[in-house]
Amino acid sequence: MISENERVLLSGEKREFFVRAHDKELSTDKGIIKLSELIGMNSGDIIYTHLNKPFKVIVPRPVDYYSYAKRTGAPMPPKDIGMVIAYTGMNKKDVVLEAGTGSAVATIYFGNIAEKVVSYEKREEFSAVCKKNIEDAGLLNVEVIAGDILQAEGLYDIVHLDMQIEKEHVLHAHSLLKSGGYLSTYTPFLEQTFCVMDAAEGLFSEVVCHELIEREISRTERGTRPSTRVCHTGYITICRK
Template sequence: MSDPDDADDEVTAETAGEGDRSPVLLVRGDREYLVEPGDEMGTDLGVLDVPEDVRPGDALETHLGDEFRVRRLRGPDLFHHFERTGAPMVPRDIGLVIGETGIARGDRVLDAGTGTGVLAASMARAGASVVTYERDPEFADVARENMALGGVADAVDVRTGDVLEDLDGLEPSSFDVCTLDTGDAPSIVDYAPTLLVDGGFVAVYSPFIESTREVVTAAREAGLSNVTTRETIQREMQFDDRGSRPSTAPVGHTGYLTIARNE
């Protein structure tokens, strides 16, 4: 699978000397600000003018003399800096979706339940072109702004509406992957064999086990193969002078991920 940030490296190399308008991060200690070249940023540390030709690694000073370092925006930063319309999918779960489905350059992805758009943007940064559906018009507008902020507006088509009501407008066998984070996922899974190419994948993210079971049933009845569900859990480790052990904080459960294949 290609590195999700390879495309950014190529763009940086091709546009070196031309001025890259992609947003950058300004970092000082534990502070991070996402800004676009040419913008002005004001904080309690002073006002900072970001040059049009700003580059990662540059050092910029506010008018009060406080220095910020410039860092290139990377995929996980989207989770922290996109405007939120709800709880976005966390980076580790996005990694599972991309890793389990093999999303890469040239793939076409159908996504339902855009929300903040972190998953759609991450898949676009991996090289895919994404058509994503969001029912709430205000949420869809925020997602479009986030796509522009993430530098993937050309690769992500944010559509306002319900994908089930737009099936006639979708060409059969035109998607390599279908990603779903929506309550009516079982109904959309029914159409996966029609929407997906041979060997294409469905990835469904569900917060509740009841809806996950419905997804699994729908996938099997639709004739999809290799239907697998995993609970996504992560446990942080602690290292100190006394020794090493798992954190005593609650185990980091986020949801259930179901993967199935069209073949």
């Protein structure tokens, strides 16, 4: 059941709106929707505009935050986040440390899987945005710290870095990991990837780098072919302690 102030996705009439269930109105080209009527509804219910146009009520999932949450920059795409989760084996018993929270899209995915997530974001203005996105996602097991990852202490099952990475970050991550735990890094350029791999070699028992490529399929009346969009997104390096 949807509570007051909860985020909701409205879908219909070839439109989607990412809204909040509260005492306001949403004006669309299909009519006005009283958002207060969302309170008490369930995912799958139908709400109507004043012109009697239907919209399906959907409780957002992490992928919807990738599409609609307020951004501070380009977040990791869902497939790349999935690679981190898959290759680290992230699960409900894990305590995860990450740095470079950004818009908190990856954080929201991690928070829906892990027992706890601690996230460092150096830029205070970004930290404020990601805290709001996490609050909207209803996650109580995520802590956002406006600070440098090098200040982090404790032991973690997984450390994930999506930031400008230097050798000292890799060394510090190693000191924070439990035996058998994983460091994952997301880097856009080979030079930065090599920095991670060089720092990790000899320190971690396993160091494996993956290039991330995805191709959508475009289907039209003329035929079917791969999309012409850029398919490369970055590199993920997985290191096991």
